[in-house]
Amino acid sequence: AQSVAQPEDQVNVAEGNPLTVKCTYSVSGNPYLFWYVQYPNRGLQFLLKYITGDNLVKGSYGFEAEFNKSQTSFHLKKPSALVSDSALYFCAVREWSNTGKLIFGQGTTLQVKP
Amino acid sequence: GAGVSQSPSNKVTEKGKDVELRCDPISGHTALYWYRQSLGQGLEFLIYFQGNSAPDKSGLPSDRFSAERTGGSVSTLTIQRTQQEDSAVYLCASSYPGLTPTKNIQYFGAGTRLSVL
Numbered sequence: 001a002q003s004v005a006q007p008e009d010q011v012n013v014a015e016g017n018p019l020t021v022k023c024t025y026s027v028s029g030n031p032y033l034f035w036y037v038q039y040p041n042r043g044l045q046f047l048l049k050y051i052t053g054d055n056l057v058k059g060s061y062g063f064e065a066e067f068n069k070s071q072t073s074f075h076l077k078k079p080s081a082l083v084s085d086s087a088l089y090f091c092a093v094r095e096w097s098n099t100g101k102l103i104f105g106q107g108t109t110l111q112v113k114p
Numbered sequence: 115g116a117g118v119s120q121s122p123s124n125k126v127t128e129k130g131k132d133v134e135l136r137c138d139p140i141s142g143h144t145a146l147y148w149y150r151q152s153l154g155q156g157l158e159f160l161i162y163f164q165g166n167s168a169p170d171k172s173g174l175p176s177d178r179f180s181a182e183r184t185g186g187s188v189s190t191l192t193i194q195r196t197q198q199e200d201s202a203v204y205l206c207a208s209s210y211p212g213l214t215p216t217k218n219i220q221y222f223g224a225g226t227r228l229s230v231l
Contacts, residue, residue: 034219043120043225099170101173106156
């Protein structure tokens with residue numbers, strides 16, 4: 001069965017510092033990986049995806065993610081955090097089935113302090 | 115509309131009542147998903163519709179839950195005889211169909227927050 005794990009419930013970082021939100025996955029076959037962000041009382045917003053190709057994927061709002069096959073990781077990164085980046089972040093893997101449903105990690109709350 | 119639209123945004127109901135939640139997907143998206151977001155269970159898949167095909171109901175937690183999609187567009191999720199454990203945010207997502215990953219990005223609505231008293 002496919003699964004995704006986000007080992008940190010919360011990540012705290014100072015504004016202007018780099019941030020990393022961790023994600024590891026377990027799949028059989030090639031993974032299709034996604035990051036979504038959720039602001040309070042809002043739905044999930046798509047940030048970026050990894051399908052194939054370059055291990056460094058660039059997405060919205062200056063975020064990027066690094067795919068590492070040997071470590072089965074897909075960490076979300078940003079070189080310089082903003083207070084407005086404070087939100088709940090979800091890593092997800094697309095299931096290999098006709099539905100293509102997303103299997104989500106538990107979510108990580110990112111707190112960026114001024 | 116430009117995005118996935120869900121209504122109502124909030125719903126408070128009494129235990130034992132039936133509720134209906136509505137989702138209007140992005141125009142042209144034939145795939146539609148319902149997910150539930152709750153404190154204890156995180157984000158979990160409920161049901162999937164694709165065009166006129168039979169839906170995948172494998173994620174529905176009980177027979178009190180049902181969903182339909184009329185005309186391949188708007189979907190309604192119905193919860194009968196609501197229980198307190200049904201309290202959650204119900205999210206709808208839509209996408210283009212198929213396994214082409216460049217197209218198969220799911221876009222989510224803002225959700226319906228259901229509170230069962």
